[in-house]
Amino acid sequence: MNKIIEGGCLCGAVRYRVTGEPLARTLCHCRTCRRASGAPSLAWVVFRAGDVAFVGAQPTQFRSSPDVIRTFCARCGTPLTYQRPSKPGTLDITTVTLDHPEDFPPTKEIWLEHKLAWERANDALEQFPRSSVPTQDD
Ligand SMILES: [Zn+2]
Numbered sequence: 530m531n532k533i534i535e536g537g538c539l540c541g542a543v544r545y546r547v548t549g550e551p552l553a554r555t556l557c558h559c560r561t562c563r564r565a566s567g568a569p570s571l572a573w574v575v576f577r578a579g580d581v582a583f584v585g586a587q588p589t590q591f592r593s594s595p596d597v598i599r600t601f602c603a604r605c606g607t608p609l610t611y612q613r614p615s616k617p618g619t620l621d622i623t624t625v626t627l628d629h630p631e632d633f634p635p636t637k638e639i640w641l642e643h644k645l646a647w648e649r650a651n652d653a654l655e656q657f658p659r660s661s662v663p664t665q666d667d
């Protein structure tokens with residue numbers, strides 16, 4: 530199977546292509562994802578970094594924690610990726626920037642400790658108070 534997954538930012542300046550299968554799919558309630566997106570929660574698809582290629586403009590980087598680099602479109606502000614420099618093998622992409630986000634529903638809901646009281650948890654997902662990876666911060 531050699532399906533190509535594509536996506537990009539709101540204005541279309543940044544586009545990406547993924548040639549591999551997702552490794553994980555999460556819905557994150559952490560404070561940092563919320564601030565970075567301006568939304569009550571943020572869905573992610575994790576890919577092998579080597580499977581992702583940006584076409585057109587490169588996204589702009591912002592280091593949101595000592596070991597977290599987030600990127601966004603410099604023109605329209607769409608949040609695009611999350612990566613830990615200590616784990617360069619994986620790259621998380623914001624699910625809703627995919628051209629077909631319905632095909633990539635989250636299976637895990639993470640950082641429920643930070644969830645806003647008025648935001649509802651999804652009982653259909655596997656739930657974690659913090660990261661689904663032990664000892665990882667947001
Ligand atoms: Zn843009």
Ligand SMILES: [Zn+2]
Pocket residue numbers: 557558559560561562563640667
């Ligand atoms: Zn998060």
